[in-house]
Amino acid sequence: MTVMREDDIVTGGSMSVEESADRARDLLARYGHLQGISLIEPMVHEEFNGRITMTSSFGTEAAALLALVAEVDPNLPVIFLDTRKLFGETHRYREQLVDQLGLTNIRIMRPDETLLAAEDPKGMLFASDTNRCCFLRKVEPLQRALTGYDAWLTGRKRFHGGERGALPAIEAAGTRIKINPLAGYQRQDIEDIFENRALPRHPLEAEGYLSIGCMPCTDRAAPDSNDVRAGRWAGQDKTECGIHYII
16 A cells, blocks of 8 residues: 655645535535446536546556547546656557547646656666655656646546445545546446447557556566456555545
């Protein structure tokens, strides 16, 4: 589990923490039974019109949510975190999906070069402090990218297990609201989206990668693995990069 230091956590939505919690409860009561496009549409066009974004890793399952969002609003801002440690295949896959789905508002966020020069000048921080490396390369850039938004869509799913096992469709995230349209989807539901919409696969999936992040911290999974996030931070007591602890 990723643990963020208190001075690493910042707020950024227009609501207070209390207002966010109240609104999340209200939205969950009204929309919590919905999922997929049925949930995305009212969040994008009614509840948070112009104040909502989404994040995407452009990993193995990312095309599913991207395809649904593209059908609702292809100009919805999509935040992509270029950590400077990603596989080249991920960048090429992003370009392929953007073109095929007609996405028109991709926001590429990169680490702060001043922070990297001070804390990771040799680019090897991942070998000694993966939590801090994730903060510099993912969490801090996302904090900047979320400025001005009250809500964001994520592709997390309960069947991923771990901390995601009890994931609600709508949740308070400090001063923002997080929407998880695929929370209740099963693995077959994701497969159906890929098949029905003729979505391309991430090229590394065929090589045994079930979940894809940065190169130094992503391994192939065992052929018989049922853990869709196997291979991430292998050998460490770490399952999340920390971006879902942003408040």
